Structures are given as C-alpha cells and as structure tokens.
Amino acid sequence: MADTVTQKDSKTEAIMMAAFETFRAYGFRRTSMEDIAKAAGMSRAALYLHFRNKEDIQRSMTVAYYDSVASKVEEAFSQEGAVADLLTAAFAEHAGETFKLLLESPHGDELLDTHNSASHAEAKTGQEKVAKVYADWLQREASAKRLNLEAYGGDAVVVADIMGLALYGLKAGQSDYAGFDNRRDVLARMLAASLTA
Incomplete structure (x- = not known):
C-alpha cells in the first residue's frame, strides 16, 4: 500500500513538473492537456487518471x-x-x-x-x-x-x-x-x- 502511494505521489509530482515547464514555455492559456501529457511522457488518457484538467x-x-x-x-x-x-x-x-x-x-x-x-x-x-x-x-x-x-x-x-x-x-x-x-x-x-x- 505504501509503495502504491509513493508511486502515485511521484507520478503526480512528475506531471506537475512537466506542466510547470509547459506553462513556462507556452503560457497557461495556450497549454493543453495534450501538451502536458506529452511533456510528462504519457497519454492524455493516463493524465486524466491523475487530474481532471489543467x-x-x-x-x-x-x-x-x-x-x-x-x-x-x-x-x-x-x-x-x-x-x-x-x-x-x-x-x-x-x-x-x-x-x-x-x-x-x-x-x-x-x-x-x-x-x-x-x-x-x-x-x-x-x-x-x-x-x-x-x-x-x-x-x-x-x-x-x-x-x-x-x-x-x-x-x-x-x-x-x-x-x-x-x-x-x-x-x-x-x-x-x-x-x-x-x-x-x-x-x-x-x-x-x-x-x-
């Protein structure tokens, strides 16, 4: 159970880091969930398992x-x-x-x-x-x-x-x-x- 929580936390952190870099590059308004998913190295569907939207x-x-x-x-x-x-x-x-x-x-x-x-x-x-x-x-x-x-x-x-x-x-x-x-x-x-x- 603890390992699952740690994996989830590290994946969430990786997504937030990818989003941060994407926001810096394109701005918040112009960034799409597709951009964030690509930067995080995952599919858009996988990204939606962690976050509802940007x-x-x-x-x-x-x-x-x-x-x-x-x-x-x-x-x-x-x-x-x-x-x-x-x-x-x-x-x-x-x-x-x-x-x-x-x-x-x-x-x-x-x-x-x-x-x-x-x-x-x-x-x-x-x-x-x-x-x-x-x-x-x-x-x-x-x-x-x-x-x-x-x-x-x-x-x-x-x-x-x-x-x-x-x-x-x-x-x-x-x-x-x-x-x-x-x-x-x-x-x-x-x-x-x-x-x-």
Missing part, C-alpha cells in the same frame, strides 16, 4: 509551491543570525528558484498573476500560510527584544502581511531576475533596519 493541475502546483515556501522560510528563520541576515535568507527562500524560472519565462506575468488564475483561492491560502511563518518569527524576535514592532502598532500579523505585499510588489516591471534579486535583498535589509531601529 486548472486542477495548477491548483495542485500552487498548494505544493506554498507548502514548500512555508517550510523553507521557516527553516531560514530557525537559524542563528542577525535580523537582517535572517530576513534576507527568508526572502531568498520565499522568492527563490521557482520564482526565478517564472520571472524569466516569456509568460511570467500571466503565470505570476494569481488574482486571475484558477488557483486564486489556493494562492490566497498559501500566502496566508507563509505570512503566518513570518508573523510567528516577528513575534518571537519581538519577545526576545531583537526587534521592535511597537512603531508599527505591535501587530506581527499586520507587519508580516505588509512584508509579503512589498516582496510581491518588487516583481512589477521586473523581467530580469538579477535585478529582482538585488532589490529583494535591499528590501530585506531596509525592513530589518526599520524593525531593529
């Missing part, structure tokens, strides 16, 4: 993405270091390799626009999950007197939400990941400086 695939990919981001950001915050270094590392995990691949895709704007996608609800839930990781860290750091939230109303949840919005806002008008990467690190250090002042 929207279903996109929703699953979004959940997996945010679960991974939350875990990586939490790991970054579990390390020892200065607030600026921890926040820089967390931002790098938050908007790392997957984000780079999306930003560098000719269809990046479409793929990064979660407000108009089939996975809007999953993206919103995922963003809330990641924001909670930031809020928990902010609260721990404030309790340890390593940063001060009082100047911002003392609410770690509000500060975490604003941090997430600022990070996502950096992508506006940015098609070059190196430029985004630099601005992301500057934002982390700016926020850390304001929170530890």
Whole structure:
C-alpha cells in the first residue's frame, strides 16, 4: 500500500513538473492537456487518471509551491543570525528558484498573476500560510527584544502581511531576475533596519 502511494505521489509530482515547464514555455492559456501529457511522457488518457484538467493541475502546483515556501522560510528563520541576515535568507527562500524560472519565462506575468488564475483561492491560502511563518518569527524576535514592532502598532500579523505585499510588489516591471534579486535583498535589509531601529 505504501509503495502504491509513493508511486502515485511521484507520478503526480512528475506531471506537475512537466506542466510547470509547459506553462513556462507556452503560457497557461495556450497549454493543453495534450501538451502536458506529452511533456510528462504519457497519454492524455493516463493524465486524466491523475487530474481532471489543467486548472486542477495548477491548483495542485500552487498548494505544493506554498507548502514548500512555508517550510523553507521557516527553516531560514530557525537559524542563528542577525535580523537582517535572517530576513534576507527568508526572502531568498520565499522568492527563490521557482520564482526565478517564472520571472524569466516569456509568460511570467500571466503565470505570476494569481488574482486571475484558477488557483486564486489556493494562492490566497498559501500566502496566508507563509505570512503566518513570518508573523510567528516577528513575534518571537519581538519577545526576545531583537526587534521592535511597537512603531508599527505591535501587530506581527499586520507587519508580516505588509512584508509579503512589498516582496510581491518588487516583481512589477521586473523581467530580469538579477535585478529582482538585488532589490529583494535591499528590501530585506531596509525592513530589518526599520524593525531593529
């Protein structure tokens, strides 16, 4: 039974990886289930045994993405270091390799626009999950007197939400990941400086 679950999980993951590459190449709207099946090395009929449609695939990919981001950001915050270094590392995990691949895709704007996608609800839930990781860290750091939230109303949840919005806002008008990467690190250090002042 466990082997069957593992095989199913690995096949699902392979399909999502194939879909990700196909979406990057053609955009979500222009990609068909046939394109995804071909990229995954299976028949369209076999693909339908795993997913109902490409929207279903996109929703699953979004959940997996945010679960991974939350875990990586939490790991970054579990390390020892200065607030600026921890926040820089967390931002790098938050908007790392997957984000780079999306930003560098000719269809990046479409793929990064979660407000108009089939996975809007999953993206919103995922963003809330990641924001909670930031809020928990902010609260721990404030309790340890390593940063001060009082100047911002003392609410770690509000500060975490604003941090997430600022990070996502950096992508506006940015098609070059190196430029985004630099601005992301500057934002982390700016926020850390304001929170530890």
